[in-house]
Amino acid sequence: MTKRCKIPAVVSTALLCCALAAASAWAGPRFTIGVTTVLASQKGRVIDPSLAPMTRELRSIFRYTSYRLLGRDRVVLGLHESGSVALPGNRVLAITPQGVSANRALLRLVMHKNRRRIFQTRIQLINHGSIIVGGPRYRNGVLLFKISSAF
Numbered sequence: 001m002t003k004r005c006k007i008p009a010v011v012s013t014a015l016l017c018c019a020l021a022a023a024s025a026w027a028g029p030r031f032t033i034g035v036t037t038v039l040a041s042q043k044g045r046v047i048d049p050s051l052a053p054m055t056r057e058l059r060s061i062f063r064y065t066s067y068r069l070l071g072r073d074r075v076v077l078g079l080h081e082s083g084s085v086a087l088p089g090n091r092v093l094a095i096t097p098q099g100v101s102a103n104r105a106l107l108r109l110v111m112h113k114n115r116r117r118i119f120q121t122r123i124q125l126i127n128h129g130s131i132i133v134g135g136p137r138y139r140n141g142v143l144l145f146k147i148s149s150a151f
Contacts, residue, residue: 028079031097031105034130034148035085037071040064041141054132054146061132064141089138090114093145103127105149111135125149 038051040062047055048069058067075083075095082096096108104124111119113136123131130148137143 029097029100029151031077031079031107032150033075033077033083033095033097033107034146035071035073035075035093035095036069036146036148037073037087038144038146039068039070039088039138039141040144041066041139043140057132058144062134062144066141067144070143087111087145088143089136091118091136095147097149097151098122100151105151107147107149109133109147123147127151 036054038048038058040058042065044066046066046068048067050069051058051067055067058064070088073085075085077083077095077097079097079099082094084095085093087093091111091113094108094110094112096110098106098108100106104126106122106124108122109120110117118136121133123133125131125147128148128150130146133145133147135143135145
């Protein structure tokens with residue numbers, strides 16, 4: 001009867017773990033992208049209480065009288081990896097981090113409706129920064145998107 005040595009299995013497992021960790025670190029930063037979807041309109045004077053932290057910002061940029069939260073989504077992506085967020089009105093927002101330069105993430109945003117591209121742009125965000133983007137008409141108002149990024 002022969003005994004098998006278990007040391008090679010332990011060593012090979014350790015080497016595999018090191019290789020996976022190195023590959024993960026080499027793959028680049030991970031981007032946490034937040035998308036807050038808001039319906040803004042001139043009908044009524046209601047401001048969703050959950051939007052209180054961003055009400056001042058919304059009012060300083062836009063001249064609507066009513067703001068309602070429609071959704072909060074988050075995707076975590078690697079460099080050049082695409083993720084998507086479902087939006088109201090059969091729309092989808094695809095997000096792709098394309099690089100980092102001077103502590104700013106370059107993000108590509110593409111909006112589709114019924115699989116047809118209706119909007120595309122690139123934005124740069126500082127780490128832990130955000131931007132509000134005006135979007136398409138929806139119901140009795142327009143959609144606004146607060147895009148934030150941490151990497």
